Amino acid sequence: xxxxxxxxxxxxxxxxxxxxxxxxxxxxxxxxxxxxxxxxxxxxxxxxxxxxxxxxxxxxxxxxxxxxxxxxxxxxxxxxxxxxxxxxxxxxxxxxxxxxxxxxxxxxxxxxxxxxxxxxxxxxxxxxxxxxxxxxxxxxxxxxxxxxxxxxxxxxxxxxxxxxxxxxxxxxxxxxxxxxxxxxxxxxxxxxxxxxxxxxxxx
Numbered sequence: 213x214x215x216x217x218x219x220x221x222x223x224x225x226x227x228x229x230x231x232x233x234x235x236x237x238x239x240x241x242x243x244x245x246x247x248x249x250x251x252x253x254x255x256x257x258x259x260x261x262x263x264x265x266x267x268x269x270x271x272x273x274x275x276x277x278x279x280x281x282x283x284x285x286x287x288x289x290x291x292x293x294x295x296x297x298x299x300x301x302x303x304x305x306x307x308x309x310x311x312x313x314x315x316x317x318x319x320x321x322x323x324x325x326x327x328x329x330x331x332x333x334x335x336x337x338x339x340x341x342x343x344x345x346x347x348x349x350x351x352x353x354x355x356x357x358x359x360x361x362x363x364x365x366x367x368x369x370x371x372x373x374x375x376x377x378x379x380x381x382x383x384x385x386x387x388x389x390x391x392x393x394x395x396x397x398x399x400x401x402x403x404x405x406x407x408x409x410x411x412x413x414x415x
Contacts (some may be wrong), residue, residue, distance in 0.1 A: 237392045238291035239275065243302040243403040245309075249411045253311045256368060256414055257333020260312050262304070263320035265296035265338045275399075276345035278354075278390055288345070288395060295343060303407060310411075320367070327369045339363040342380075345399055347390040354390040358383045360402050366414055375415035379406050 275295060276288040290298040304314050315332050322337060342361035347354050364377045381402055387394055 236287050236289060238293070239288050239392060239396045239399060240291045241295075241298040241302055241396075241403065242400055243306060243407050244400065245306050245408055245411070246404050247408045247412055249310050252307075252411055252414070256312060256366070257370070258311060258313060259332040259334075260307060260314050261317040261320070261330060261332035261335035262300060262314050263317045263335055263337040265300050265340065267294060267296045267340045269295075269340060269342060269344075275343050276347070276395065278347035278395075279349060281349045281351070288392065295340060296338075299338060299340065299403075302403060306407075306411075322365050322367070322374060324367065324372055324374050327367045327372060327374070330367070330369055333369055335367040337365045339365075345395055347395070349390070353386050353388060356385045356387065356390055356395065356398060358385070358398055358402060360406065362406060364410060368415065371415070373415075377410060379410070381406060 272294060273289065274287045275290050278286045278288075280286075292298045292301055307314055317330075317332070317335060320326065320335055320337055327335070340362060342359050344360075345356060345358045347356045359380075359382045361378075361380045364379060365374055366377075367374045383398070383402065385398055
């Protein structure tokens, strides 16, 4: 009987945190470079135009949710909000550290012919096709599935070309308990993988 009580109490320690009322939580998105990009300025120039990023997902309000064993699911939004703003602002800071200043461009048609009219050395636009993290709880663990899909278009004036990269990344992570802080870490880690790869070899 005593061993049963000990097991029951131990079980509740992991179950009760998932019984909270449904809530919305912000996830602070921030790209933190892991690599160095010594040749970045040579490739894209010292002034990069940033065209409006576009969120093409069917549902643009949330970027994920967590389903506990008991209780209602919790939903998550990007911080900053909306998501396209979070991705853009996340990228601008690291670029300046490598001598690449950014200029907001009101629009860009994505065509090579329009590059000659740019006042910047290059121009960047990202279409967000998928950006989602989903946590599902089980006894003593939670599985987080993350899926990100970006279409990155970089127009380089000196090359007279537009380079397109179709980036898709999926990951599954198991943790004892999935907190908003853990979800932030997973998503920001994926942003580091994507943008480190892109800035290392933009075209």
